Amino acid sequence: MAPHAAANDVAQKPAVVEGTLTVANVAANRTRFPLPKGVAAFSDSSMFKSAASAAKPKAKRWDHYISAESKLRKPSTLKQIAQYLQPGMLSLGGGLPSQEYFPFHEISAKAPSPSQFADPAPANPECSVISTKHDIIDATSEFDLEVALNYGQSVGYAAFVRWVTEHVEIVHNPPYGDWDLTLAPGSTQGWDFVLRMLCKPGDIVLTEEYTFCSAMEGAAAQGVIPFPVKVDAEGLLASSLDEILTNWDPAAHGGARKPFVLYTVPSGQNPTGATQSAERRKEIYKVAQKHDLIICEDEPYYFLQMEPYKGLGTPMTPPPASTDEFLKTLVPSFLSMDTDGRVIRLDSFSKVLSPGSRVSFVVASAQLTERMIRQAETSTQSPSGMAQILLYKLLDEAWGHEGYIKWLIHIRVEYTKRRNCIMDACEEFLPKSVATFNPPTAGMFNWIQIDWKKHPAIKEGKDHDAIEEMIFLAAVDAGVLVSRGTWFLADQSAKQEDMFFRTTFAAAPADQIREAIKRFGSVLNAQFNIQ
Template identity: 55%
Template sequence: MSPPTAIDIEAVTDTQAIVLPDPLTVNGVTSRRAKAGKLVAGTAAFTSSDFFKSPTSGKPKAKRWDHYLSLESKSRQPSSLKGAAQYLKNPGLISLGGGLPCAENFPIEELTVKVPSPPHFSERDTKESGRVLSAGKYDVSNGHSAYDLSIALNYGLGTGSAQMIRFVTEHTEIVCSPPYDDWQCSLTVGSTSALDQTYRIFCERGDYVLSEEYTFASAVETALPLGIRFAGVKIDEQGLLPESMDEILSNWNPEERGGARKPRVLYTVPSGQNPTGATQGTARRQAIYKVAQKHDIYIIEDEPYYFLQMQPYTGPNAAPVPPPANNEEFLKALIPTYLSMDVDGRVMRMDSFSKVIAPGTRVGWITASEQIVERFVRHNECSNQNPSGISQLVLYKMLDESWGHRGYLEWLIHLRLEYTRRRDVILAACEKYLPKEIVSWNPPAAGMFLWMKLDHTLHPLNGKVSLTELEEKIFLAAVDKGVLMSRGSWFTAERVNYVPHELFFRATFAAATEERMTEAIERFGTAVKESFGLVVNGDGNGA
């Protein structure tokens, strides 16, 4: 049985213009889909966010970035084979053109997954009342679904499946409502892969990228083999400092940077920054965006932790702040994204299901101007192609067919409260077991990391060994006590001739159980006390 081979919208009502609120709401999605009609998107179906966005009225077009595209990116031509997919929508067309295997030879007839039924998200609730979702090989042809195994198991186009593009486009409009007209989404194989492709779009060998002075280690390590280095911008408790960014750019001296031209790109993790846990407030983001406009900087907004914004921290003994009462309150409580304030089209936002669903899905998406997404898709066509079809199908069945946008937001509220509780547990453990005259920290407002500063001047070996050696001694002392922490030096943006001036360690409150997490902090506290020469009594506390 042959599945549909092209994307189309079957009208089920009249073609009267749809009037929707701006920005799109969850209720607006339902209304728009009803007006648009049934989605039919078969194997290797051409798709675009334009098929699923709200009608625009008066929004400007994005700024063009021709002058910033790398030689590699400019050299990429459309895939000849994938470009032929546009003809698959022709009625009655028999395709002998593409190497798409016949679904009869796919040895998977059916998949079933059990997922929570919103708002009952606990493991116990899922076992007792979760919903079993089934995907068959020919559900589309049989009229049972808009996505099936015959489509998911075959080749797809560089944008990803139409089914998931529709969902992430609607989600992006609900959350960000970009203020320019020609924005698009494309699926990614996770944000690290997307970041590699983005470097290749904007950077040449020898270029510098701006970032926080401590940043996601893989972001730096992905760039280095491409001949791209990082220039670290000073930070505070809210993360990147706009005045430091402006100073670096205003005083950029190519001779001092080995002949490198002034940076064109800023890489930033605005919410729950990895590793520092810092979250940029609204005013901070607006100030950074203005500096980007002043120096014509393109912003890579990497936001895997955006929906892990937590309830305000009120202290170990204070009453907690009530959680959002509904989806609307939850969305209003979120800090505005760079994408939502991007009047120029100078932001590529990277979203991911890794931190909010599961890392093993290897599915995320970017949102940027049509011009940049087109370049991104050209790269996909000759590299990743698209995320795993099985992953896309499972996510579609759960997020679209089962939960819908309302249920997904309820899940994100659930995660907000889960991570709030975990953060409060690790902070309580720090208050109890860490010597506060040596170790200091800021309660994170988002993410999954706690960044701890150790006052190295109080260590008996201060001035006798380098900070790098001292960091290693404390790191190994913690390992000897049975706890693994991340060394702050692993996250430095500037790796060449790096000389540390402060001592940091990073802990995550995402991995271990609450009991094990508390025990780990107690062990780390003991290691720090012993390393700094404090007397430790039998219960692990300093005398």
């Protein structure tokens, strides 16, 4: 099957190739450079961007921040041999197994067609994707099993790297020219790339005071210490970030140098559910420029942005009417406002397609991306070729960029329904005298604050952590699992004045969400002796 074509014949639109990349002119832009073919073919984003993107000013250099470990990483000797694999070359040089002995001759999968995203769904909603070992030779595809089942470059397989590069430019259109990307086996591994590239033991990274605990546990294993930045209902506070950096005294922090890495989840933040507004992101970026800070934006929930919750029983706002309208509704990413090349974006298919695919991508300046690729070459290699070809077949050949955006609109609607369901349940069942919450406008999480000082056990001398555990275990006994807020503290030693529990509206159907919140409300009523 030929790649999805969303534009007219390139001869009819010659000028559009030189402009900003859009869904409509992807096919025309692809005529600028041929797709590298063959097993382990080398590629990078410079081959697939629009001319307008490539012509933008270059990023700042970050030599002063790259770690000693990262500086020691050299190109993989065996990976570099791929540059000599030209058509007609008889290769006895690489250690690539023969595709004749791969037992997979064909893979196929069924998925919804874009027409199914409408409601109600049509009678025959599925589209099929199929790949064999000989699709490239037969000229039925630009990516096949012969390539996908063999070793590949750490950046990813060329055909899929092309699609992801186009996606990044269509959605974010970075303001500088030498941005690049590399695939990774999940954003947690992408964060590991960042840590090893920039940090050394004893360094401190800044993050929200409540943050994604797995990311911080990964940092701690490398001797890197998280430091909390205050948050409000919109997430990370630029004023707190500026204050910390302006007044940094190494002597007060065990000799640690001034932090230069910020880890943040700007949209639907895990665990608080907060989403930074466009204005808040601009304020944070200005602070980053002032203090020469590198921003690592971890954005698995970026496309799960939704309209504000309007109250119990209020009808949903209609979804965006077009793909262009949908893109305009998104809060601009840090990458989209990054004139310096100081943003490292961790992006993923985990929350919008499948976490089990283990395919993510990291976008940064070419200097930083090159360092991460060097690490991958001798560690993770590239994500699974099986996963990449399935995603390519779906996203490029079956759906195309427009179909993917329609899918994102669809799941935005579905998660909004779930968000409204949990909010309705919270309004109905949680005791307002002790429980408060801010309805999230993105992501999968609802952050519930508990006025723990009203708990009767206070009179018995119980502290915050003891009461949090009492509520948590009572909820478990009642058959509902929620997450304790202290699990997400950036500073695990900090004394807590506030108490939170995280709930998610992603994992359960509506009736179970409602029942779970009802049970949790009953637990709170019992714990606080509320009649």
